[in-house]
Amino acid sequence: KAGVTQTPRYLIKTRGQQVTLSCSPISGHRSVSWYQQTPGQGLQFLFEYFSETQRNKGNFPGRFSGRQFSNSRSEMNVSTLELGDSALYLCASSLTDTEAFFGQGTRLTVV
Amino acid sequence: KQEVTQIPAALSVPEGENLVLNCSFTDSAIYNLQWFRQDPGKGLTSLLLIQSSQREQTSGRLNASLDKSSGRSTLYIAASQPGDSATYLCAVRTNTGTASKLTFGTGTRLQVTL
Numbered sequence: 542k543a544g545v546t547q548t549p550r551y552l553i554k555t556r557g558q559q560v561t562l563s564c565s566p567i568s569g570h571r572s573v574s575w576y577q578q579t580p581g582q583g584l585q586f587l588f589e590y591f592s593e594t595q596r597n598k599g600n601f602p603g604r605f606s607g608r609q610f611s612n613s614r615s616e617m618n619v620s621t622l623e624l625g626d627s628a629l630y631l632c633a634s635s636l637t638d639t640e641a642f643f644g645q646g647t648r649l650t651v652v
Numbered sequence: 653k654q655e656v657t658q659i660p661a662a663l664s665v666p667e668g669e670n671l672v673l674n675c676s677f678t679d680s681a682i683y684n685l686q687w688f689r690q691d692p693g694k695g696l697t698s699l700l701l702i703q704s705s706q707r708e709q710t711s712g713r714l715n716a717s718l719d720k721s722s723g724r725s726t727l728y729i730a731a732s733q734p735g736d737s738a739t740y741l742c743a744v745r746t747n748t749g750t751a752s753k754l755t756f757g758t759g760t761r762l763q764v765t766l
Binding site: 597 | 686698751754
């Protein structure tokens with residue numbers, strides 16, 4: 542079966558711009574979570590969506606937002622990009638609170 | 653606040669050696685624990701999931717144990733191979749009502765040499 546698909550794989554943006562990342566979970570999975578990975582901070586939780594509702598949110602500024610659609614696909618948006626937002630953004634899907642499966646990530650570079 | 657620590661941060665072993673990676677967590681009220689593998693610049697590949705009620709899980713050359721009361725998990729890799737070279741991450745899932753999230757350790761970077 543198809544895994545978790547994240548698009549695009551790579552992005553280069555300029556400071557001040559905004560960006561939207563997409564995540565398609567494994568078919569049947571209703572939970573989608575987003576994580577930011579940087580060399581200095583490791584993997585940090587951004588937010589989790591379940592059946593179109595945000596169930597949990599990490600400690601990130603309001604510039605980071607997300608949503609989930611009725612088909613469980615999710616998007617995250619970062620507005621007013623800063624250099625420090627450069628990271629690998631990972632999406633994970635799971636049935637409920639069981640095994641999490643991750644996508645290949647989107648590498649965002651802010652210049 | 654849940655904190656996850658992995659020791660060692662890096663490890664280099666010759667091919668064929670058995671090895672143990674360690675993971676510790678501060679809050680024992682976990683739902684499950686998952687071990688992942690990450691190759692450079694790639695996403696995470698799930699290796700093993702241990703539910704909070706379980707003591708261990710095995711998959712091929714991998715065996716993971718969980719001691720929830722002491723806040724520890726170990727990942728045992730038997731007969732290591734160069735293809736095992738990667739960063740290994742452990743993550744604990746905590747639930748607060750309807751909300752849950754994974755808290756990750758900083759990983760152990762493993763290199764298996766010929």
